[in-house]
Amino acid sequence: xxxxxxxxxxxxxxxxxxxxxxxGSPDAADATDAADARRGTARPLTPRARAxxxxxxxxxxxxxxxxxxxGAAALSLRAVARDLGVVSSAVYRYVESRDELLTLLLVxxxxxxxDAVDAAVATRPESDHRGRFxxxxxxxxxxxxxxxxxxxxxxxxxxxxxxxxAERTTEPGTRVVRALIGxxxxxxxxxxxxxxxxPEPPAVxxxxxxxxxxxxxxxxxxxxxxxxxxxxxxxTALFGTISFEVFGQYGPDTFGARDELFGQHVEHLARxxxxx
Amino acid sequence: xxxxxxxxxxxxxxxxxxxxxxxGSPDAADATDAADARRGTARPLTPRARAxxxxxxxxxxxxxxxxxxxGAAALSLRAVARDLGVVSSAVYRYVESRDELLTLLLVxxxxxxxDAVDAAVATRPESDHRGRFxxxxxxxxxxxxxxxxxxxxxxxxxxxxxxxxAERTTEPGTRVVRALIGxxxxxxxxxxxxxxxxPEPPAVxxxxxxxxxxxxxxxxxxxxxxxxxxxxxxxTALFGTISFEVFGQYGPDTFGARDELFGQHVEHLARxxxxx
DNA sequence: GAGTTTGGGAGAGCAGTGCTCTCGAAAACA
DNA sequence: TGTTTTCGAGAGCACTGCTCTCCCAAACTC
Numbered sequence: 001x002x003x004x005x006x007x008x009x010x011x012x013x014x015x016x017x018x019x020x021x022x023x024g025s026p027d028a029a030d031a032t033d034a035a036d037a038r039r040g041t042a043r044p045l046t047p048r049a050r051a052x053x054x055x056x057x058x059x060x061x062x063x064x065x066x067x068x069x070x071g072a073a074a075l076s077l078r079a080v081a082r083d084l085g086v087v088s089s090a091v092y093r094y095v096e097s098r099d100e101l102l103t104l105l106l107v108x109x110x111x112x113x114x115d116a117v118d119a120a121v122a123t124r125p126e127s128d129h130r131g132r133f134x135x136x137x138x139x140x141x142x143x144x145x146x147x148x149x150x151x152x153x154x155x156x157x158x159x160x161x162x163x164x165x166a167e168r169t170t171e172p173g174t175r176v177v178r179a180l181i182g183x184x185x186x187x188x189x190x191x192x193x194x195x196x197x198x199p200e201p202p203a204v205x206x207x208x209x210x211x212x213x214x215x216x217x218x219x220x221x222x223x224x225x226x227x228x229x230x231x232x233x234x235x236t237a238l239f240g241t242i243s244f245e246v247f248g249q250y251g252p253d254t255f256g257a258r259d260e261l262f263g264q265h266v267e268h269l270a271r272x273x274x275x276x
Numbered sequence: 277x278x279x280x281x282x283x284x285x286x287x288x289x290x291x292x293x294x295x296x297x298x299x300g301s302p303d304a305a306d307a308t309d310a311a312d313a314r315r316g317t318a319r320p321l322t323p324r325a326r327a328x329x330x331x332x333x334x335x336x337x338x339x340x341x342x343x344x345x346x347g348a349a350a351l352s353l354r355a356v357a358r359d360l361g362v363v364s365s366a367v368y369r370y371v372e373s374r375d376e377l378l379t380l381l382l383v384x385x386x387x388x389x390x391d392a393v394d395a396a397v398a399t400r401p402e403s404d405h406r407g408r409f410x411x412x413x414x415x416x417x418x419x420x421x422x423x424x425x426x427x428x429x430x431x432x433x434x435x436x437x438x439x440x441x442a443e444r445t446t447e448p449g450t451r452v453v454r455a456l457i458g459x460x461x462x463x464x465x466x467x468x469x470x471x472x473x474x475p476e477p478p479a480v481x482x483x484x485x486x487x488x489x490x491x492x493x494x495x496x497x498x499x500x501x502x503x504x505x506x507x508x509x510x511x512t513a514l515f516g517t518i519s520f521e522v523f524g525q526y527g528p529d530t531f532g533a534r535d536e537l538f539g540q541h542v543e544h545l546a547r548x549x550x551x552x
Numbered sequence: 553g554a555g556t557t558t559g560g561g562a563g564a565g566c567a568g569t570g571c572t573c574t575c576g577a578a579a580a581c582a
Numbered sequence: 583t584g585t586t587t588t589c590g591a592g593a594g595c596a597c598t599g600c601t602c603t604c605c606c607a608a609a610c611t612c
Binding site for chain 1: 435536
């Protein structure tokens with residue numbers, strides 16, 4: 001299964017706990033209602049189920065706070081239990097393990113980032129491809145700088161011993177790249193035939209061509225091998241630039257004008273993507 | 277102090293432990309000799325000092341193994357002590373804390389990567405700027421793929437609660453970027469005046485200009501603002517691409533032809549750097 | 553309404569972690 | 583030979599994830 005792809009039927013397979021809205025609002029129990037409605041089982045919500053959903057939402061909210069403050073490696077189930085006013089063994093009634101909580105927080109963070117990106121892109125008209133690209137890039141950077149530890153969980157070094165379950169993280173985890181591909185694909189569709197000539201691209205070999213072909217098939221896009229090759233670089237470069245800033249790779253004093261530096265990089269990346 | 281800069285006198289301030297050769301060879305004690313020789317104090321090495329240096333070298337070697345296997349967050353001083361055949365409190369005679377060991381391993385890894393890059397660049401003639409750039413890029417990628425956990429320590433999410441001491445990590449930590457700047461600067465020096473015209477660059481504002489000016493002063497290079505802007509993007513993009521591969525951001529199946537994909541990216545990055 | 557089921561909090565316990573302290577022996581030095 | 587220094591061992595503290603048992607109260611069933 002290609003990583004890019006929306007996994008059909010995934011929502012149906014989700015447990016109620018997965019459906020908690022990502023803002024951790026107190027009425028998370030309603031999310032279970034929504035999930036029930038989605039799969040057509042109008043189950044009358046028992047008080048117990050309601051209390052349970054509320055507790056899980058609290059655990060996610062507290063976990064998110066700890067994650068934001070101390071990072072993934074320092075996330076402690078016992079600390080969450082303390083904040084919840086409960087003994088440590090009690091949280092195991094709601095969350096299978098620390099890794100399970102990490103998965104919930106991973107999905108939570110992916111969706112928050114995805115929402116931020118979607119909202120930013122939507123502020124620009126559909127025809128303003130360059131504007132949409134800029135909005136996407138700046139939205140990712142803003143979220144990353146405001147949530148460095150959670151960004152690190154998503155795009156930093158893997159947590160040792162933790163393996164994200166693909167069936168739960170793939171869809172939310174690919175929202176940004178799918179949005180990016182959408183912006184670029186729209187631009188190329190609308191500009192079909194009248195694109196500025198790019199300098200001769202390096203030839204793409206048969207193996208990489210097959211990879212790109214599978215991506216095109218899976219996502220229903222029209223981008224050429226050359227554009228996809230440049231597009232993947234734009235993708236990884238965008239996150240590379242942001243990661244350097246978030247993770248402190250620039251050092252404390254080298255760049256004072258970080259906004260402007262990022263603007264320069266976005267400019268070059270947009271050109272590389274062919275959006276100019 | 278700008279992060280890029282070689283810190284003068286740093287070696288003089290180093291403790292013997294910092295001078296352990298990065299390959300963890302058993303004769304690490306000789307490194308102390310070397311350090312003594314460098315600062316002109318020919319101290320006769322006592323048996324105790326010799327044994328001590330050897331033990332520290334063992335600790336670093338074992339720590340490196342654990343780091344490579346399980347990642348930074350899972351690095352355990354007690355586990356190292358067990359492997360060393362000693363009780364846990366005994367290692368505190370040699371290493372101040374877990375963070376101290378992390379610093380030693382950080383410097384160790386930075387230097388191993390720096391050595392690999394320097395060696396790769398040196399295989400190409402000085403005039404082959406594009407070849408040197410490619411060699412640098414592929415050397416970083418090779419090392420990263422063969423040492424994913426240690427790469428993650430250097431370029432992934434920061435270890436929570438750990439703050440790398442700048443006076444010990446800045447010099448080794450900037451070896452790669454200094455090598456990269458060297459390659460690009462050489463190319464621009466040797467091509468002075470006869471460079472292919474680049475498409476009109478976005479204008480650099482006064483604040484970013486000041487940053488670039490400081491970098492030029494500090495490193496004694498001639499690169500223009502436009503080239504430095506593109507150069508920092510090349511730098512961050514290179515590590516972004518490599519990080520995506522090492523950290524599994526591509527997903528397991530999206531790209532089979534990863535070598536070729538990286539080759540495409542290097543090609544575009546070389547063009548962006550003006551090395552064509 | 554009475555009886556039964558079940559959900560879940562409390563607490564003890566196990567094995568691991570980083571780190572500190574004291575004690576004693578051995579090695580190095582004077 | 584006697585003194586000083588070094589350093590390993592071991593106990594102990596506070597923390598972690600996680601399991602197990604106990605038991606009460608809320609919820610469901612008849």
